[in-house]
Amino acid sequence: xxxxxxxxxxxxxxxxxxxxxxxxxxxxxxxxxxxxxxxxxxxxxxxxxxxxxxxxxxxxxxxxxxxxxxxxxxxxxxxxxxxxxx
Amino acid sequence: xxxxxxxxxxxxxxxxxxxxxxxxxxxxxxxxxxxxxxxxxxxxxxxxxxxxxxxxxxxxxxxxxxxxxxxxxxxxxxxxxxxxxxxxxxxxxxxxxxxxxxxxxxxxxxxxxxxxxxxxxxxxxxxxxxxxxxxxxxxxxxxxxxxxxxxxxxxxxxxxxxxxxxxxxxxxxxxxxxxxxxxxxxxxxxxxxxxxxxxxxxxxxxxxxxxxxxxxxxxxxxxxxxxxxxxxxxxxxxxxxxxx
Numbered sequence: 001x002x003x004x005x006x007x008x009x010x011x012x013x014x015x016x017x018x019x020x021x022x023x024x025x026x027x028x029x030x031x032x033x034x035x036x037x038x039x040x041x042x043x044x045x046x047x048x049x050x051x052x053x054x055x056x057x058x059x060x061x062x063x064x065x066x067x068x069x070x071x072x073x074x075x076x077x078x079x080x081x082x083x084x085x086x
Numbered sequence: 087x088x089x090x091x092x093x094x095x096x097x098x099x100x101x102x103x104x105x106x107x108x109x110x111x112x113x114x115x116x117x118x119x120x121x122x123x124x125x126x127x128x129x130x131x132x133x134x135x136x137x138x139x140x141x142x143x144x145x146x147x148x149x150x151x152x153x154x155x156x157x158x159x160x161x162x163x164x165x166x167x168x169x170x171x172x173x174x175x176x177x178x179x180x181x182x183x184x185x186x187x188x189x190x191x192x193x194x195x196x197x198x199x200x201x202x203x204x205x206x207x208x209x210x211x212x213x214x215x216x217x218x219x220x221x222x223x224x225x226x227x228x229x230x231x232x233x234x235x236x237x238x239x240x241x242x243x244x245x246x247x248x249x250x251x252x253x254x255x256x257x258x259x260x261x262x263x264x265x266x267x268x269x270x271x272x273x274x275x276x277x278x279x280x281x282x283x284x285x286x287x288x289x290x291x292x293x294x295x296x297x298x299x300x301x302x303x304x305x306x307x308x309x310x311x312x313x314x315x316x317x318x319x320x321x322x323x324x325x326x327x328x329x330x
Contacts, residue, residue, distance in 0.1 A: 001115075013100045020093050052214035053140045056206060060219045064226035065310060071233070072317040 007048045015041035026081045032070045039063040135284030136211045136292035144216065145295045149276035153265050156302065160258055163309045167251065170316035172323055183235045192234040199227040207303035211292035217302025224303070225310030237318045250312040257304035264297050 015038045022034035039062035046055040107113075119127070126139050126147075134142040144152050183189055207220025231240060268277035282293035 009104045013097055016096055016100050017093060020096055024089050056215050056219040060222035065222055068226060068229040
């Protein structure tokens with residue numbers, strides 16, 4: 001029980017770090033990697049809560065397919081976000 | 087530097103709130119099951135011959151919902167394929183991949199991903215998993231091959247979009263037939279145990295659940311791989327430039 005709670009809290013906080021890094025990153029490929037890291041954190045949360053089916057689908061779609069399609073899209077545009085476009 | 091400060095503040099807020107929350111509100115863990123979950127846990131193995139309650143709910147109790155969900159995904163991918171439709175011939179260049187190191191690593195990882203995806207899909211009626219996660223995992227393997235070995239390697243091996251769309255069409259037709267077949271004997275659509283055998287020579291088949299998982303696995307894997315193949319065609323081909 002206590003291990004589950006610690007796992008939940010650690011993954012949630014780590015996911016905040018990943019999300020912040022993904023939003024502020026100017027290199028879009030790195031941002032995609034951070035986004036995949038956030039997905040892994042969420043999958044860990046789902047697994048800790050006992051939803052193994054959802055965790056499996058989440059990893060395959062969110063960390064795998066979503067990142068792969070984003071990389072394809074980035075390859076069709078520029079890799080770096082323009083400075084001063086905020 | 088500003089980035090690090092904001093990050094530290096964010097993490098501090100998260101840590102403090104996660105410490106304070108249990109002190110302010112009491113988190114109650116439910117001690118007993120609700121009636122609905124008790125029904126599924128007790129009756130799933132009897133009703134559907136599947137020890138996995140989630141697969142049983144998805145493909146048996148709520149089977150019609152899932153069939154329609156598959157139809158939605160089918161239409162979505164058909165739409166995507168229509169936009170990226172390319173009928174011309176791709177120039178057969180010599181495959182230019184990444185370095186030897188990444189190619190060797192990808193070879194090992196691809197075999198591992200394919201094995202795991204098959205295990206997820208074919209044990210979908212026994213353990214957590216099923217057709218959709220398994221198919222997505224297999225599609226990830228091919229999406230890894232395309233950037234590392236280049237798209238021409240896949241095309242030379244005979245993995246073309248036309249074939250993939252054909253596999254997808256056949257498996258989705260099969261899925262529809264599995265759902266429709268019980269109607270012949272006067273049963274309602276998406277019937278499982280009264281039409282399909284639950285056990286075969288000691289093996290747990292769970293009736294139609296394993297069939298649905300197999301067909302969905304093929305449909306999802308080939309559909310997503312076809313989308314990836316179309317996405318990796320350079321834009322010059324669509325514009326009809328000199329390279330086309």
